[in-house]
Amino acid sequence: MYVRDWMSSPAFTVAPDSSAASALALMTAREIRRLPVVDGERLVGIVTKTELAKHFGPGIPARRRMKTALSEFMTRGPITVAPEDTIESAARILLRKKFSGLPVVEESRVVGVITESDMFRAIGRMLGINGRGARIQVVLPNDRAIVAFLANQLKNLELRNLVALPLPVDGSWSLVLRVRGRVQAKSLGAEVSS
Numbered sequence: 001m002y003v004r005d006w007m008s009s010p011a012f013t014v015a016p017d018s019s020a021a022s023a024l025a026l027m028t029a030r031e032i033r034r035l036p037v038v039d040g041e042r043l044v045g046i047v048t049k050t051e052l053a054k055h056f057g058p059g060i061p062a063r064r065r066m067k068t069a070l071s072e073f074m075t076r077g078p079i080t081v082a083p084e085d086t087i088e089s090a091a092r093i094l095l096r097k098k099f100s101g102l103p104v105v106e107e108s109r110v111v112g113v114i115t116e117s118d119m120f121r122a123i124g125r126m127l128g129i130n131g132r133g134a135r136i137q138v139v140l141p142n143d144r145a146i147v148a149f150l151a152n153q154l155k156n157l158e159l160r161n162l163v164a165l166p167l168p169v170d171g172s173w174s175l176v177l178r179v180r181g182r183v184q185a186k187s188l189g190a191e192v193s194s
Contacts (some may be wrong), residue, residue: 003090004083006122007104009112013038016045016071023070024052036103036110037074042106043103043110045074080105081114087122090114128161128178136177139167157181 008069013036015022023035025047037045044129047070055073058133080103081090094116101115125129140146154177 001086001126002089003033003085003112003114004082006118007083007114008085008113008118009104011074011103011110011113013110014047014070015039016074017069019067020047020052020055020069020070020073021067023047027052032113032190034101034113034115036078036113037070038110041106041109043080043105045076046078046103047072069105073114077101082106083111085101087119093120094119106122117194124160126163127176131160131178133158133160133178134177137145138173138175138177139177140173142171143173146173149175154179 012030012032014026014041017035017038018037027033027035032050033050034046036043037047051073053175079093079099081093083106093099093102094177100162103110104112104114104124128135140149143164150159150162157179158181159177159179161176163176165174165176166172167174
């Protein structure tokens, strides 16, 4: 899965000379929490609602400062991903840096934003949370057992979703499937839930 398939696009952007007030108004109107800051088409920074809240508290002086240009307090040179990057690489950056979103840049032009919410949508799709069918979870001793299990046990079932997770304790794998059709839970040695 690639960033291009899950990013929010087109991205809403602002110029460095835009005021904090206008950026906040755009974020509120569009129900977004971050804005890439672009000079022409080139990404130069990013601003978030959280940063605005830190810089501009309540009161008259804060209202005056809301006229300040974003270039004064935006985060310069933000970390980005490309549309061809994998979801896993974007998720790794979000987790390591404790970010909630990243600008997606192609040939120095902002083409989208990938956020935590986009990641949740991707994970939900992988797990088939909106799909119909039985959910089966099986613990298998190794990765070769996954192939044998799929070939031998699922002959009469329609496979809807498949997730395989390595278990760090003993090297075994947890296989989570969503299937349709008739299943003999005892013969699979699996937990089945709808």
